[in-house]
Amino acid sequence: MNILFVLSQMELTGAETYAVSLIQRLQDMGHKIIMVSDTLNSELNIPYYSINLNNRKSPLNRIKHVLSLIRIIRQENITIIHAHSRASSWPAYFASRIANIPLVTTAHCIYPVHLSSKLMPCFGDKIIAISEAVMDHLIKDFGIKNNNISLIPNGIAVNRFSPQIVLNELREELGIQPDARVISWVGRFSGGRGKLIEEMVERAFPEVLMNIPDLNILIVGGGERTALMEARVRAVNQQFNREIIRLTGLRYDTPQIYGLSDMVIGAGRVALEAMSCARPVIAVGERKYIGLLTPLNIEEGITTNFGDCCQMQAINWKAMSRTMIELLKDKDRIKQLGTWGREVVVSRFNLDMVAGKVVGVYEGMFHAKIRRRAEVRKGGECL
Template identity: 30%
Template sequence: MNILMFVSQLNTGGTEKYIHSVSRYLISKGFRIGVVTMGGPLLNSFKKAGITVHLLSPKKESLVERISLLSLIISKGRYGLLHAHDSMSFRYAAILHRQYKIPLIATVHGTYHKQSALLATSKVAKHLIAVSPNLSNWLVRHMKISSNKILMIPNGIDTLTFNSISNKKKWRKALTLPLSAQILVYAGRFSSDKLPIAKKVILASEIVAKNNLNFVAVLFGPGSSVTRSKLVELAAKANRRLGRRAIYIRPPLSDIQHAYYAADVIVGTGRVALEAMACARPVIATGVAGYCGVVEPKNINEIIRVHFGDHGAIVSITVKKLSEDVNSILSRPRRARLLGEFGAKTVKDRFSIQKVGSQLIQAYMK
């Protein structure tokens, strides 16, 4: 089967990495995968994985022109199934489905999609895939979409790419980070919806660093120059108050696992949390919906349900609580190691790309 994925940009976000992982798995199972996109930082990674990339011009074109070009791509590539992943893709794929009666599946990655596009797609799609139980409930209760149309298939993690055996000092040296420090890594978009999280990470890190001269925090993420400059300024002020450089703001990494390997504790949500767990690092989960705290056996099912803070939360995020949880991990090395081992086993048992990919193939074949 030839499958055409739709996504606006190939940025270093969770959606794009989800597409990359499942596409590689599908190719290993004999599928041919194409992606329609306007490009982005992960373009070469997609090409190297054997994924056919169909580049659209970022210039504004009329809807008729864009649909005509997409029709040609589908015809030449002999694509037999469309799989859309964001608001713009939902719109285009729904139109193409109506014209050519090609089966359509859409993955809903969050509550941020344009509701008009999501509803239009839900009417014609064979299935809507939700990546968390809470998101499935949201589609039913808020969007009034029939539960019969919704499949819950989580993010899949390639545990060969994200693993627990890499050398910590090797990657600290590669990333020019202190070799002997206790390092917190935060990974996430520096966008308006997640900016408050990054700010709280900086302020919590300042509290930790006051009493721990060996502590360093590094924030990695894509974002506009405006949001990035706000974080850089906030970090600079915190560093001046501390009298040392303890907080770093870094650009996104296409191979973000290298940052996880360098870390002692990771703060993140959604796919970031799962990737970090696969690398056997203790994780503190917080997202746009709120705070979940340290990921551990007693709360793992609840945290999975809310997608590590992006699709629901346990409490509101506070600087005080975040700093306390960071300290609780860094001050107890044995607990940190056990949390890392638990996280790696959880991902292997419940979120491996093999398990998730097989569920996706079943959805395609239904």
């Protein structure tokens, strides 16, 4: 199949990493992928078209977006469209209807609900929800029928995100002593994610640093709030009189960063990637603090996409600090939880399995389209 992936990325987010990993697996399966997005941060050997889909305030711009997608659909002989955001699903919906091809949208998060979006959801023929909380949100807030939604989680390339042997060169590059303990946080600095890590730097990390003197904290990411992050990190480093928290910027060697870490803090795909690398994870998202992932709370983590997709709840920063301190002092538990987490991801989030389910959605839509055409043709013959 020739599949058009439509995103609306202004920066690197989980939606792009989801799409990129899925694209690579679909290519291995023999499918041709074409991508449309505002920007593309990852290196991919596929046709890529840049369209500013976020510039949608003007009705004229929206019409231009639809016409641009129709041109690409015809030029690339597209079979199916796969959208990955609200900004991309709207023009993709109208382009798919005009071109008479199926549209599937992956819902990655909890979306704002407006009267216009309820009256015209524009998700397409099928929706893939990455968690149960997202699925419930689509049914409750947008009135989507249950049988139009497929619950398919994030897929993780478990061979790439695997237990790592970290070379000393990486520690030297980052200025970390050979035996020093490390916590890593990975994510963007914009929106709720940025506000979350800013508060964490001020309200959770100092207590941990006072109890674990050799600790190093890596903050991997970037975005529009970088200057604010730099100021907050500088203040904590001055408090402890050394570069104890490091801003690394965007990095594409995250498996090695996870492997370097004694624990990882994150939500969404970051939590799964770190678990796949056999690292214990403290799950905290934009809406909720789940805590240290264990067999007792893993289902809550999965259901809420590790704190990103649920009702907003206040974070107990002191509880988070205590959890970090206790775990850093227990090497056996770090190893035990790492082994368990790897098993969870391999058995439930393996990219090969997830890609197979996504292709199943594609094939179901494609065959449904063929059946509809046959029924129309048969009806015409009867007349």
